[in-house]
Amino acid sequence: MGKITIAIDGYSSTGKSTIAKQLAKSLGYIYIDSGAMYRAVTLYALTNGLIEGQIHNKQAIAKSLSKISLKFTYNDTLGYSEMYLNGTNVEQEIRSLEVSKYVSRIAEIKEVREMLVGMQREMGQGGGVVMDGRDIGTVVFPNAELKVFMTASPEKRAYRRYKELLNRGEQVTYEQVLKNVQSRDRIDSSREFSPLRKAEGAITFDNSDMGLQEQFERLHNYVMRVLESKKGAQ
Numbered sequence: 001m002g003k004i005t006i007a008i009d010g011y012s013s014t015g016k017s018t019i020a021k022q023l024a025k026s027l028g029y030i031y032i033d034s035g036a037m038y039r040a041v042t043l044y045a046l047t048n049g050l051i052e053g054q055i056h057n058k059q060a061i062a063k064s065l066s067k068i069s070l071k072f073t074y075n076d077t078l079g080y081s082e083m084y085l086n087g088t089n090v091e092q093e094i095r096s097l098e099v100s101k102y103v104s105r106i107a108e109i110k111e112v113r114e115m116l117v118g119m120q121r122e123m124g125q126g127g128g129v130v131m132d133g134r135d136i137g138t139v140v141f142p143n144a145e146l147k148v149f150m151t152a153s154p155e156k157r158a159y160r161r162y163k164e165l166l167n168r169g170e171q172v173t174y175e176q177v178l179k180n181v182q183s184r185d186r187i188d189s190s191r192e193f194s195p196l197r198k199a200e201g202a203i204t205f206d207n208s209d210m211g212l213q214e215q216f217e218r219l220h221n222y223v224m225r226v227l228e229s230k231k232g233a234q
């Protein structure tokens with residue numbers, strides 16, 4: 001059966017990556033976490049003095065892009081790919097609240113988006129890919145056979161993220177995380193380049209009151225329907 005492209009977009013902490021990973025595994029597809037790429041560029045900017053306080057130097061960040069190498073390497077034990085920034089595994093560091101605080105601002109920079117979208121298209125060439133992010137169905141793969149727009153209430157999302165960060169040993173309060181979620185929603189939806197929007201033809205998927213198993217089954221059904229209709233059209 002021919003492989004399709006699956007684009008999963010939505011607000012932060014809607015659990016896109018958990019479900020996208022699971023879906024990719026069950027289909028034998030590649031999973032690409034496009035947010036990890038924006039996070040890795042943010043980490044680079046933070047560790048190279050391109051962000052000071054609330055100020056980030058857009059021009060310097062755009063200029064430094066040629067010095068940034070991003071690579072996903074599959075980890076057999078974990079069953080998914082991890083992000084390498086200039087040869088170093090940064091999978092843990094890019095998930096910190098510090099990186100989360102700045103990443104939406106870095107993702108607003110036109111040159112950053114252009115470079116990462118180019119890389120994402122290359123990685124997804126030929127289909128058989130599940131990619132999650134904010135602009136996958138609208139910009140990266142507007143012709144994806146299945147587009148999903150994930151959403152959940154800000155409070156549910158903040159609570160999920162809060163638990164995740166606590167498990168990782170970060171010292172955060174629920175209020176801090178909720179504020180971060182709300183501020184990222186605002187920036188992600190209102191930025192000038194490729195703002196977060198529901199793509200044409202995307203299915204809205206509100207998982208506020210859904211467990212993982214139910215989400216997986218529903219999405220898997222959508223995939224099967226697309227594959228069946230593709231088969232029928234051949």
Ligand code: DC
Nearest residue numbers: 012034035038103104107133134135
């Ligand atoms: O999915 P995430 O929370 O790891 O994404 C981190 C940030 O990166 C998010 O605040 C917005 C940005 N992002 C983006 O602008 N476009 C994407 N395709 C993926 C992420």
